[in-house]
Amino acid sequence: AIQITQSPSSLSASTGDRVTITCRASQGVNSYLAWYHQKPGRAPKLLIYGASTLESGVPSRFSGSGSGTDFTLTISCLQSEDFATYYCQQYYIYPWTFGQGTKVEIK
Amino acid sequence: EVQLVESGGGLVQPGGSLRLSCAASGFTFSYYWMSWVRQAPGKGLEWVANIKQDGSEMHYVDSVKGRFTISRDNAKNSLFLQINSLRAEDTAVYYCARDGTGSYYAYWGQGTLVTVSS
Numbered sequence: 497a498i499q500i501t502q503s504p505s506s507l508s509a510s511t512g513d514r515v516t517i518t519c520r521a522s523q524g525v526n527s528y529l530a531w532y533h534q535k536p537g538r539a540p541k542l543l544i545y546g547a548s549t550l551e552s553g554v555p556s557r558f559s560g561s562g563s564g565t566d567f568t569l570t571i572s573c574l575q576s577e578d579f580a581t582y583y584c585q586q587y588y589i590y591p592w593t594f595g596q597g598t599k600v601e602i603k
Numbered sequence: 604e605v606q607l608v609e610s611g612g613g614l615v616q617p618g619g620s621l622r623l624s625c626a627a628s629g630f631t632f633s634y635y636w637m638s639w640v641r642q643a644p645g646k647g648l649e650w651v652a653n654i655k656q657d658g659s660e661m662h663y664v665d666s667v668k669g670r671f672t673i674s675r676d677n678a679k680n681s682l683f684l685q686i687n688s689l690r691a692e693d694t695a696v697y698y699c700a701r702d703g704t705g706s707y708y709a710y711w712g713q714g715t716l717v718t719v720s721s
Contacts (some may be wrong), residue, residue: 497664497665503689523605528705528708530707530708532648532708534648539698539711539712539713539714540648540708540711541709542703542707542709545703545705545707545709546705551709583648585648585650585707586624587705587706588706590662591650591662591663591664591665592650592653592706593650594647594648594649595647597647597648
């Protein structure tokens with residue numbers, strides 16, 4: 497199975513900060529990568545698919561880039577509602593796999 | 604409005620079985636691949652299985668092959684997961700999710716908790 501390594505596993509940031517999270521896949525997944533965030537007790541919410549396509553209704557402060565094995569999620573100006581755990585997911589080769597998560601906490 | 608509502612979770616002894624259900628509404632169920640994703644307490648997300656629109660193709664993560672069976676009833680807009688030979692490591696919230704144009708998930712249910720313990 498494709499292993500996805502997310503980094504960092506956690507970070508502390510302040511409202512207004514620019515935040516970058518990366519995912520590295522153990523083999524190429526083309527652009528078949530999605531990003532989610534999840535708050536405690538809630539289902540994940542899709543942010544980006546196809547590595548860089550913003551899901552409808554998701555604020556433009558979220559952006560994604562990359563292809564092949566290296567991907568980045570950027571939050572340009574962190575808002576209070578963005579404090580959550582972020583996951584990437586590849587859907588190129590079965591079994592689909594998720595990164596281990598990045599917890600974004602308030603500094 | 605798309606809605607996915609899971610049911611069927613509960614406490615079960617190791618080696619036991621459960622059948623999870625997901626009732627779908629707000630979209631044409633038969634048009635979409637459907638999936639199950641689980642999350643152990645305090646852990647990350649794990650994709651479990653998916654099934655093609657007509658039920659003719661299914662895929663599973665290796666850790667559940669031979670124990671879990673995904674199925675669907677398009678006439679009843681329902682997705683199922685039969686889980687047998689349960690192990691402690693199967694303890695998780697199980698989410699039903701709808702595929703988009705690819706196997707990413709814009710729609711999720713609220714989840715149903717399966718606890719495997721004696």
